[in-house]
Amino acid sequence: xxxxxxxxxxxxxxxxxxxxxxxxxxxxxxxxxxxxxxxxxxxxxxxxxxxxxxxxxxxxxxxxxxxxxxxxxxxxxxxxxxxxxxxxxxxxxxxxxxxxxxxxxxxxxxxxxxxxxxxxxxxxxxxxxxxxxxxxxxxxxxxxxxxxxxxxxxxxxxxxxxxxxxxxxxxxxxxxxxxxxxxxxxxxxxxxxxxxxxxxxxxxxxxxxxxxxxxxxxxxxxxxxxxxxxxxxxxxxxxxxxxxxxxxxxxxxxxxxxxxxxxxxxxxxxxxxxxxxxxxxxxxxxxxxxxx
Amino acid sequence: xxxxxxxxxxxxxxxxxxxxxxxxxxxxxxxxxxxxxxxxxxxxxxxxxxxxxxxxxxxxxxxxxxxxxxxxxxxxxxxxxxxxxxxxxxxxxxxxxxxxxxxxxxxxxxxxxxxxxxxxxxxxxxxxxxxxxxxxxxxxxxxxxxxxxxxxxxxxxxxxxxxxxxxxxxxxxxxxxxxxxxxxxxxxxxxxxxxxxxxxxxxxxxxxxxxxxxxxxxxxxxxxxxxxxxxxxxxxxxxxxxxxxxxxxxxxxxxxxxxxxxxxxxxxxxxxxxxxxxxxxxxxxxxxxxxx
Numbered sequence: 001x002x003x004x005x006x007x008x009x010x011x012x013x014x015x016x017x018x019x020x021x022x023x024x025x026x027x028x029x030x031x032x033x034x035x036x037x038x039x040x041x042x043x044x045x046x047x048x049x050x051x052x053x054x055x056x057x058x059x060x061x062x063x064x065x066x067x068x069x070x071x072x073x074x075x076x077x078x079x080x081x082x083x084x085x086x087x088x089x090x091x092x093x094x095x096x097x098x099x100x101x102x103x104x105x106x107x108x109x110x111x112x113x114x115x116x117x118x119x120x121x122x123x124x125x126x127x128x129x130x131x132x133x134x135x136x137x138x139x140x141x142x143x144x145x146x147x148x149x150x151x152x153x154x155x156x157x158x159x160x161x162x163x164x165x166x167x168x169x170x171x172x173x174x175x176x177x178x179x180x181x182x183x184x185x186x187x188x189x190x191x192x193x194x195x196x197x198x199x200x201x202x203x204x205x206x207x208x209x210x211x212x213x214x215x216x217x218x219x220x221x222x223x224x225x226x227x228x229x230x231x232x233x234x235x236x237x238x239x240x241x242x243x244x245x246x247x248x249x250x251x252x253x254x255x256x257x258x259x260x261x262x263x264x265x266x267x268x269x270x271x272x273x274x275x276x277x278x279x280x281x282x283x284x285x286x287x288x289x290x291x292x
Numbered sequence: 293x294x295x296x297x298x299x300x301x302x303x304x305x306x307x308x309x310x311x312x313x314x315x316x317x318x319x320x321x322x323x324x325x326x327x328x329x330x331x332x333x334x335x336x337x338x339x340x341x342x343x344x345x346x347x348x349x350x351x352x353x354x355x356x357x358x359x360x361x362x363x364x365x366x367x368x369x370x371x372x373x374x375x376x377x378x379x380x381x382x383x384x385x386x387x388x389x390x391x392x393x394x395x396x397x398x399x400x401x402x403x404x405x406x407x408x409x410x411x412x413x414x415x416x417x418x419x420x421x422x423x424x425x426x427x428x429x430x431x432x433x434x435x436x437x438x439x440x441x442x443x444x445x446x447x448x449x450x451x452x453x454x455x456x457x458x459x460x461x462x463x464x465x466x467x468x469x470x471x472x473x474x475x476x477x478x479x480x481x482x483x484x485x486x487x488x489x490x491x492x493x494x495x496x497x498x499x500x501x502x503x504x505x506x507x508x509x510x511x512x513x514x515x516x517x518x519x520x521x522x523x524x525x526x527x528x529x530x531x532x533x534x535x536x537x538x539x540x541x542x543x544x545x546x547x548x549x550x551x552x553x554x555x556x557x558x559x560x561x562x563x564x565x566x567x568x569x570x571x572x573x574x575x576x577x578x579x580x581x582x583x584x
Contacts, residue, residue: 106425126422127415130467131459133398157484165470167423174478175422178457181482183489186466190473192449197475 002151002253004226006143006263009150013267014059021060021274024281032277033062034092034118034269035084039077039103040070045096052094055266061273070100077103078111085113091277092118094269097168109167115279118272121167129175136272141173143264144205144226145180147255153203153224156181161201163187163194163214163241169207169228177205194218206241215243216250225254228261294443294545296518298435298555301442305559306351313352313566316573324569325354326384326410326561327376331369331395332362337388344386347558353565362392369395370403377405383569384410386561389460401459407571410564413459421467428564433465435556436497436518437472439547445495445516448473453493455479455486455506455533461499461520469497486510498533507535508542517546520553 025031034056038049049065056063066080077095084093093112099105109121117125120138128135148155160182164170170186177184187197189208198204198218206214207228219225229241240257247254255261317323326348330341341357348355358372369387376385385404391397401413409417412430420427440447452474456462462478469476479489481500490496490510498506499520511517521533532549539546547553 106423109423123419123423123425124416126419127417128419130418130422130463131398131401131415133415157482159484159489171422171470178463178478178480181480183477183479183483185475185477186470187475188470188473190449191475192451197451 001248001251004147004151004224004253004255004260006147006255006260009143009147010263010267012150013146013271017059017267017271017274020278024274024277025060027281028277030089031060031062032091032273033064033089034094034273035064035066035087035090037066037068037077037080037084037093037095039068039072039096040100042098045098049096052266052269055270056273059270061270072100074103074107081111085116090116091280092116092273094119115283116276118269118276119168120172120272126167126172129172129179132179136276137176138168138172139268139272140169140207140228140261140265141176142271143268144173144228144261145176146268147226147261147264148203151253153253155203157183158202159183159185159200160203160205161185161187161198162205162207163191163198164205164207164209164228166207166209173205173207208241210241211239212243213241216246219247219251221250222252225251226261227255227257230257230262293540293543296439296443296516296545296547296552298439298547298552301435301439302555302559304442305438305563309351309559309563309566312570316566316569317352319573320569322381323352323354324383324565325356325381326386326565327356327358327379327382329358329360329369329372329376329385329387331360331364331388332392334390337390341388344558344561347562348565351562353562364392366395366399373403377408382408383572384408384565386411407575408568410561410568411460412464412564418459418464421464421471424471428568429468430460430464431560431564432461432499432520432553432557433468434563435560436465436520436553437468438560439518439553439556440495443545445545447495449475450494451475451477451492452495452497453477453479453490454497454499455483455490456497456499456501456520458499458501465497465499500533502533503531504535505533508538511539511543513542514544517543518553519547519549522549522554 036049053063084090093116114122114124120136125135129137155177160177162170162174165188174184174186195218199220203224205226211231227240227242231239233239238258328341345355376382385408406414406416412428417427421429447469452469454462454466457480466476466478487510491512495516497518503523519532519534523531525531530550
């Protein structure tokens with residue numbers, strides 16, 4: 001079984017991104033800038049944000065962090081987002097999830113200007129993805145598509161099964177696979193006879209958020225399996241949504257956890273920031289032309 | 293095999309819609325108004341528009357038609373749409389498809405204000421549907437969901453297969469089925485071994501736009517089949533995407549063509565106009581409260 005590592009993909013794509021980034025710096029006289037909003041003190045969220053900032057530092061993307069206490073109101077956070085939406089030097093904005101209970105996630109997903117929404121969660125971006133109109137797209141599924149391309153795993157005409165329907169992974173991933181001409185099955189907690197359905201797939205994507213949900217009985221011999229989950233077990237070790245040990249002599253390929261999909265997610269966030277910055281540059285150029 | 297007629301569904305829903313409509317007229321002092329844009333002289337499009345206007349007349353919805361010659365430019369049509377977007381007395385706008393070759397459909401889908409887009413094609417509406425956020429939704433799949441509800445055909449936990457991935461039917465229908473907790477398979481012209489996949493479905497939706505594409509070999513015995521296609525054969529008779537004659541002693545139920553899904557599509561357009569009008573009323577009420 002081939003282990004589909006994320007790092008070689010990130011390494012290959014970083015070179016391209018650096019060219020695009022240098023091009024932006026040359027044209028604009030500044031570096032792209034990401035603004036991160038973090039509410040509350042969930043340790044995992046703070047760790048994610050730290051990793052995102054480190055990744056930005058490595059690439060040469062400016063960033064700023066706006067911290068709110070767990071008791072901050074939606075109005076306070078919204079006011080900050082409005083301010084960041086207006087600021088000309090901010091290219092990308094993200095609101096780290098999870099948010100405290102008082103926040104309505106569907107409302108929050110409409111706060112960030114679509115052109116700056118580097119998580120790709122705004123309904124307009126979701127719609128554009130479904131319709132195949134180019135726009136910012138969610139980082140994890142975008143990373144998965146890049147990983148498939150890097151390892152030359154075709155999906156066109158293949159039966160692709162996505163387990164999970166979150167707005168962050170499952171739904172946008174299904175849309176991307178459909179746009180890439182796959183036949184797509186979307187399963188979820190309401191799916192009866194899960195193994196019967198998943199075991200027909202040529203490529204199986206597991207983004208259920210349930211540790212070790214999927215094992216040998218769910219996987220067709222020779223299938224490719226993409227494991228999007230990451231969970232810390234009581235002994236401190238990490239596992240995915242897939243029982244990797246059961247697939248060793250069974251699947252053709254599997255993304256390891258950690259080290260598979262994970263590294264691509266942060267990379268695609270950086271890629272989105274640079275793309276958002278570039279798109280704004282093009283808009284500025286166009287308005288200057290109009291004014292001239 | 294049960295024949296799933298559209299008319300009884302429309303009749304049952306019309307009573308509800310009339311209450312909503314009367315409520316709007318009482319609150320606003322006017323009737324809801326639909327503006328239709330028709331470009332070129334495709335006879336089928338003119339017939340569709342006539343049917344929509346007749347349906348509006350029957351219910352008591354005002355309407356106006358803006359005709360453009362086939363050689364009209366996108367800028368001319370766009371200017372009219374902008375004007376209709378601004379007009380306070382226009383609740384719903386639709387641009388009849390197909391449009392002449394010079395029009396970019398993806399761009400056109402962004403012209404109508406989401407709050408007035410009674411076809412539900414705007415990317416923001418597409419995204420809201422995918423995310424389960426209440427908003428205007430495309431008429432044909434909305435009608436299909438109403439038909440399933442009327443005939444008490446459950447989809448939650450069922451394997452539902454959609455053949456077709458158009459932005460008008462296939463994609464929004466898959467989103468609605470997923471929101472209703474179905475396990476959803478989406479097939480299309482790139483699907484290998486179509487019959488093998490469709491013949492597992494509990495409910496099969498055929499919106500491929502190919503006359504008599506689906507027959508006995510594609511359908512599980514006892515399955516429910518929804519035929520969204522309508523085609524005129526050389527002898528003048530109408531047929532769907534399904535070979536209805538092959539399913540008589542095979543499927544549990546089938547929508548006839550004509551008389552199945554068709555009547556629901558126009559009804560749902562009217563329902564969208566009334567809903568759009570109501571939503572604007574609520575907005576007006578809210579702004580008055582704010583001003584007070």
